[in-house]
Amino acid sequence: QVLLEQTGAAVKRPGSSVKVSCKTSGGTFTHAISWVRQVPGQGLEWVGGVHPLFGTPRYAPKFQDRVTITADETTATATMELNSLTLTDTAVYYCAREGWELPILENWGQGTLVTVSS
Amino acid sequence: DIQLTQSPSFLSASIGDRVTITCRASQGIANYLAWYHQAPGKAPNLLIYTASTLQRGVPSRFSGSGSGTEFTLTISSLQPEDFGTYYCQQLDGYPRTFGQGTKLQIK
Numbered sequence: 706q707v708l709l710e711q712t713g714a715a716v717k718r719p720g721s722s723v724k725v726s727c728k729t730s731g732g733t734f735t736h737a738i739s740w741v742r743q744v745p746g747q748g749l750e751w752v753g754g755v756h757p758l759f760g761t762p763r764y765a766p767k768f769q770d771r772v773t774i775t776a777d778e779t780t781a782t783a784t785m786e787l788n789s790l791t792l793t794d795t796a797v798y799y800c801a802r803e804g805w806e807l808p809i810l811e812n813w814g815q816g817t818l819v820t821v822s823s
Numbered sequence: 824d825i826q827l828t829q830s831p832s833f834l835s836a837s838i839g840d841r842v843t844i845t846c847r848a849s850q851g852i853a854n855y856l857a858w859y860h861q862a863p864g865k866a867p868n869l870l871i872y873t874a875s876t877l878q879r880g881v882p883s884r885f886s887g888s889g890s891g892t893e894f895t896l897t898i899s900s901l902q903p904e905d906f907g908t909y910y911c912q913q914l915d916g917y918p919r920t921f922g923q924g925t926k927l928q929i930k
Contacts, residue, residue, distance in 0.1 A: 739919065741867075749859075749867065749910050751919040765918040766824075799866055807873065808914050809857050813866035 707732035709800055709814035716820045722788045725817045727800030732812075734781040737803040739810060740774060742796040754803070755783060790821045825849055825913050829922035837930045842898045844925045846911035851891045855915035858887055858896045862907040871896065872914070903929060 712726045727738060739754035753764035757776040764772055771788040783800055798817045801810035826849035836842050846856065854874040859867040869878045871887040874894055884899045898905055906929045911922040 748908075748924040749861075749912075749921040751912075751921065754919075763917050767918075801866075804872070807855075808919065809869055809872040809878075810859070810867070810912070811869055811878070813868075816866055 707802060707812045709802060709812055711798075711800060711814040711817045714818040714820070716822060717790050719791055719821055719823055721790055722786060723790060723794075723819050724784055724786045725798050725800075725819070727783045727785075727814050729781045729783075729802065732802075734776070734778055736805060737808065738774075738776060738783040739801050739803060739808070740783075740785045741799045741801060741810070743799070743816075744793070744796045752785065752787075752798070754808075757783075787819075790819075792821050792823075795819065795821045824918055825852060825916055825920055827911050827913055827920055827922040829909075829911060829925050831925060832923065833926050833928070835928045835930050836901050838901055838903060840901045842901055842905075842927065844896045844909055844927075846889075846894045846896070846922050848892045848894075848913060852913050852915035854890045855913060856887075856889070856894050857912045857914060858885075859910045859912065860905070860907055861910065862904075865907075867910065870909075901929070905929075 710728045737756040740752040755762040755774045755776045762774040773786045776783045800814040802812040828847045856874045858871040861867040875887045908924045908926045
């Protein structure tokens with residue numbers, strides 16, 4: 706059974722950065738990992754993703770300038786760092802493991818609430 | 824970006840009802856579409872991919888159809904655990920995009 710375990714909730718100041726990690730267990734770390742966020746009361750929004758084997762991350766244009774997504778094969782952990790936080794970045798951030806052949810989001814982490822507050 | 828528009832945005836139905844949700848894409852995406860269900864306070868759960876393939880472990884009352892720009896998700900006989908929000912997602916290009924969601928309430 707594949708499990709994705711994310712780091713805990715964080716409270717950040719506007720202008721700062723946040724790192725959220727996602728450790729995979731119970732399966733191989735050979736599938737792409739996507740990050741999806743959900744602002745309270747709103748829908749799902751794809752932030753970006755990375756394939757541990759093929760390296761180059763892909764980002765949604767909205768986040769392109771301030772997000773970095775990496776994958777570490779040695780620890781089976783993917784990490785998302787979001788910079789220049791504003792109040793509107795308050796959201797639950799999910800990591801999700803994609804399928805082998807299709808970018809379907811088969812397994813999800815539990816979500817990490819990031820609160821941006823002054 | 825490929826835009827996905829779901830209809831309706833809100834839906835109220837009774838246990839045992841047949842329910843249909845539509846997802847329209849702003850351009851043709853063949854059958855590269857997935858459906859997810861999100862229960863309140865939980866992470867989304869994959870139901871269907873490539874428009875009509877049922878994910879392992881998903882009950883057979885769920886079905887999907889469509890190709891190109893119009894897709895449907897059908898629940899043949901609504902169960903209490905089916906309430907929550909349903910999202911479609913296109914798998915055809917970057918950035919990956921989701922529909923705005925359909926909130927299903929049980930009457």
